[in-house]
Amino acid sequence: MSVHKIVVLGPSGSGKTTYLASMYERLKIQRQETSFFLQPALTQGNELGRLYQGLMRGQLPDKTLLGNVTTWSFNCNVTTAKGTFTAFQLDYLDYAGERLTDHPGQYDPHPEFTQAMEEADSVVGLLDGLKIYQYMRDPTKMTALYENISAVMKHIQANRNHMRSPVHFILTKWDIFGDSEQMAGNDMLKQVRDVLMKFDDFRDFINNRPNKNAPIRLIPVSALGKGYMALQADGSLRPIPGAIPKPFQVEIPLACALTDKMREEITTVAERANLHDTANKAGGILHKILQSVLAGLTSAQIRRALPERFREIDEELLTFFRDLVVNEAMKRAEQLREWQAASLQTVNDQKTAFNHVLENFAYLEGILEERYPASSLAITP
Numbered sequence: 001m002s003v004h005k006i007v008v009l010g011p012s013g014s015g016k017t018t019y020l021a022s023m024y025e026r027l028k029i030q031r032q033e034t035s036f037f038l039q040p041a042l043t044q045g046n047e048l049g050r051l052y053q054g055l056m057r058g059q060l061p062d063k064t065l066l067g068n069v070t071t072w073s074f075n076c077n078v079t080t081a082k083g084t085f086t087a088f089q090l091d092y093l094d095y096a097g098e099r100l101t102d103h104p105g106q107y108d109p110h111p112e113f114t115q116a117m118e119e120a121d122s123v124v125g126l127l128d129g130l131k132i133y134q135y136m137r138d139p140t141k142m143t144a145l146y147e148n149i150s151a152v153m154k155h156i157q158a159n160r161n162h163m164r165s166p167v168h169f170i171l172t173k174w175d176i177f178g179d180s181e182q183m184a185g186n187d188m189l190k191q192v193r194d195v196l197m198k199f200d201d202f203r204d205f206i207n208n209r210p211n212k213n214a215p216i217r218l219i220p221v222s223a224l225g226k227g228y229m230a231l232q233a234d235g236s237l238r239p240i241p242g243a244i245p246k247p248f249q250v251e252i253p254l255a256c257a258l259t260d261k262m263r264e265e266i267t268t269v270a271e272r273a274n275l276h277d278t279a280n281k282a283g284g285i286l287h288k289i290l291q292s293v294l295a296g297l298t299s300a301q302i303r304r305a306l307p308e309r310f311r312e313i314d315e316e317l318l319t320f321f322r323d324l325v326v327n328e329a330m331k332r333a334e335q336l337r338e339w340q341a342a343s344l345q346t347v348n349d350q351k352t353a354f355n356h357v358l359e360n361f362a363y364l365e366g367i368l369e370e371r372y373p374a375s376s377l378a379i380t381p
């Protein structure tokens, strides 16, 4: 079974542990929109359950201790009348955010942390919504946001491996933005994006990535939802007594991690087919060449060149992803939903479960793009 490893990079307080707890809570049951579920090992499941029960009582997670580096492993499962099948395994690393900011070198390098960074299939940078919000209201409050951005960017840059992998940014605490009832919309996300682009580290990374074909996304999420936290006069957040969390879009980063990895692998196939003479050309031209190479490859050729864990992808889905790379075909969420519902009927082993989950992820990605077009940071030339 294949394993997909995700590392979230976020300084202390940015929301890593809360996000993990609510992502699991949201995905522990198979539903219509997310027709798969996450199953952790028993002991880890109990611990996540405790964390979430704490949230139900207004208790936020403790600051993660420096020595605690934990890989949370989940089976991504699909249940049908025929049984339960595992599509792949998901590993999520949680650790103390202090590792990223406070005096690097002061702490012993942690073997599990270092190894996870090196092996990550997807890297996610966490941007603390509260810090962004405070800066937008009062531009003198720039330091905290600056530190958040530079800590995240430094660690992404430090590992060359990730320059090729899809990089996403999760905008946490999205519930703070907008009015008290509804999650803020695309216009607010545009404003946030403009704010982030003022920071050199962020802007230069977006504009100068070596792999211009890998999407970069800014995904607003709220682990707690509207009405759970109240912003205090001193700028801090406090839980509203009796409120329960209502996670928003916490499944989207996971979905995009896999769909964008798929896109990137397909692009790499085209690059390998045509690498030596084109690699040095400017991004826009390179992209055009890759598109035409891809358009000329049969799906069988692409499949053979994919890494093993993606080789099980079925014909229709592979063509779908190839077309996304070639002409950025419009995805219609409605169509993808039907496709995805139909594929549930076909699940009867690991391979069909993998394809079903990937289709479901494509549907979720489509929802994000419809709801928040501004979430795409790097527009391919």
Ligand SMILES: Nc1nc2c(ncn2[C@@H]2O[C@H](COP(=O)(O)OP(=O)(O)OP(=O)(O)O)[C@@H](O)[C@H]2O)c(=O)[nH]1
Binding pocket: 010, 011, 012, 013, 014, 015, 016, 017, 018, 019, 060, 061, 062, 063, 064, 065, 095, 096, 097, 098, 172, 173, 174, 175, 176, 221, 222, 223, 224, 225, 229, 237
């Ligand atoms: N409004 C709002 N606040 C949130 C949300 N998620 C986290 N928070 C706030 O952010 C605080 C820190 O969250 P944690 O999940 O502990 O942050 P962390 O990244 O794990 O921090 P370390 O363990 O120190 O690395 C929480 O206590 C909440 O106050 C959210 O979705 N909405």
Ligand SMILES: [Mg+2]
Binding pocket: 016, 017, 018, 061, 062, 063, 064, 095, 096, 097
């Ligand atoms: Mg934590």
